[in-house]
Amino acid sequence: MSETRLSTVLGSAYHAFARDVFQHGHTHYDLSGGRGSLKSSAVSLLVPLLLAINPGTHALVLRKVGNTIRDSVFSQYIWAIDCLGMGAYWESKVSPLELTYKPTGQKILFRGADDPMKIKSIKAPFGYIAVTHFEEKDQFAGRAEIRNILQSTMRGGSKFWNFESYNPPISRDNWANIDSQEERADRLCVKTTYLQAPPEWLGEQFLIEAEHLKETNERAYRHEYLGEPTGTGGNVFENIVEREITDEEIATFDRIYNGLDWGYYPDPWAFNRMQYDAGQRRLIIFDELLAQKKGNRETADMLTEHGITPADRITADSAEPKSVSDYRAYGFDCRGAIKGPNSVNYSMKWLQSLNEIVIDRRRCPHTYQEFVAYEYERNKDGEIISGYPDVNNHNIDAIRYATEHIWRRRGQ
Numbered sequence: 001m002s003e004t005r006l007s008t009v010l011g012s013a014y015h016a017f018a019r020d021v022f023q024h025g026h027t028h029y030d031l032s033g034g035r036g037s038l039k040s041s042a043v044s045l046l047v048p049l050l051l052a053i054n055p056g057t058h059a060l061v062l063r064k065v066g067n068t069i070r071d072s073v074f075s076q077y078i079w080a081i082d083c084l085g086m087g088a089y090w091e092s093k094v095s096p097l098e099l100t101y102k103p104t105g106q107k108i109l110f111r112g113a114d115d116p117m118k119i120k121s122i123k124a125p126f127g128y129i130a131v132t133h134f135e136e137k138d139q140f141a142g143r144a145e146i147r148n149i150l151q152s153t154m155r156g157g158s159k160f161w162n163f164e165s166y167n168p169p170i171s172r173d174n175w176a177n178i179d180s181q182e183e184r185a186d187r188l189c190v191k192t193t194y195l196q197a198p199p200e201w202l203g204e205q206f207l208i209e210a211e212h213l214k215e216t217n218e219r220a221y222r223h224e225y226l227g228e229p230t231g232t233g234g235n236v237f238e239n240i241v242e243r244e245i246t247d248e249e250i251a252t253f254d255r256i257y258n259g260l261d262w263g264y265y266p267d268p269w270a271f272n273r274m275q276y277d278a279g280q281r282r283l284i285i286f287d288e289l290l291a292q293k294k295g296n297r298e299t300a301d302m303l304t305e306h307g308i309t310p311a312d313r314i315t316a317d318s319a320e321p322k323s324v325s326d327y328r329a330y331g332f333d334c335r336g337a338i339k340g341p342n343s344v345n346y347s348m349k350w351l352q353s354l355n356e357i358v359i360d361r362r363r364c365p366h367t368y369q370e371f372v373a374y375e376y377e378r379n380k381d382g383e384i385i386s387g388y389p390d391v392n393n394h395n396i397d398a399i400r401y402a403t404e405h406i407w408r409r410r411g412q
Helices: 004-007 012-022 039-053 069-083 116-120 141-154 175-181 204-216 218-224 296-305 321-329 343-353 365-373 394-402 404-411
Strands: 026-035 057-061 091-095 097-101 106-112 127-133 162-165 187-192 240-242 256-261 269-277 282-291 313-316 333-336 356-359
Touching: 004 012, 004 039, 012 187, 026 039, 039 057, 039 069, 039 097, 039 106, 039 127, 039 162, 057 069, 057 097, 069 091, 069 097, 069 106, 069 127, 116 141, 127 141, 127 394, 175 204, 204 218, 240 365, 256 394, 269 296, 269 394, 282 296, 282 365, 282 394, 296 321, 313 321, 313 394, 321 333, 343 394, 343 404, 356 365, 365 394, 394 404
Parallel strands: 026 162, 026 187, 057 106, 057 127, 127 162, 240 356, 256 313, 282 356, 313 333
Antiparallel strands: 091 097, 097 106, 256 269, 269 282
């Protein structure tokens, strides 16, 4: 594969990075950027070439959750191999997920870090694992988790390349953002944006969406498209707007969603109603109910007294199918939320990305308090831990369930 050929499919922002990789200028490479910055594309284009020019080596590509790999980074690598004109030389296999370079038998292995024992048991068929790629680095628990994996893989060879690609989390205190600022001689940090990518690669609609967000929510634009950590501390939500929501405004709502999080004691049963304005990317939360030590019949009566009818679709936590069935028997249009790998991350990131989450503190005091008090957890050193705490988030969960068909359509 000629360098000229590579230059036609690799964005110019990554040409110096590619030269450094092939010259083994560094061992570790930190690639960060917002949407459309082509960071994952760049890594997936270079890894097959690295193996081809380094016989006896293999690659390991990781994401935090294994079930997300096939439709994401695995497909990305197949795309890259086709772009390089090397499709005839590689064979793909889905169980287990791997790509094999047919001339030599070298492999690119794909694994999820949610099964640590499988990572430790990985053995190269010959030679050694020289290349690792941590896709969505910020989804890992911290530097210690990545270090533990590398300690298991960086063995038996003379040269290693480790790539870590990710969209910077919104909080400046997130471990991934802090980690990228740490100086070490054997690491090259590369930060790019969509503005450095050829516009024709991204497409007109991508650019329209970016400009629209820039005009309507400059802070969200800077984070999502420029990859800037625009948060200042540990608060998960920095888009909360507290204001009065009048009866007259509610009467105009035409896209109302209802969500329910089951509970008894000490965790409460929580119900919320909300309106979603897709054009303004604004969620308006205008009603809440909470209860403790009440059974399904009692909480169903509360909903009826509150004006909820069989015409109102309720999306509830699917962890209690009997409760869902009870509500349906009582005449409610109740269904369990669809859960899956990373569904919490997808839904929370969607909520964080909205221009506004409007809450009337008078109508929804508990919901308002949950949102403004909900913070990332920190380790013993005070550093923010990646992920969303499963504590004091009952109304937040009800809202995630209520809006799931919106964020599933847009976020996945």
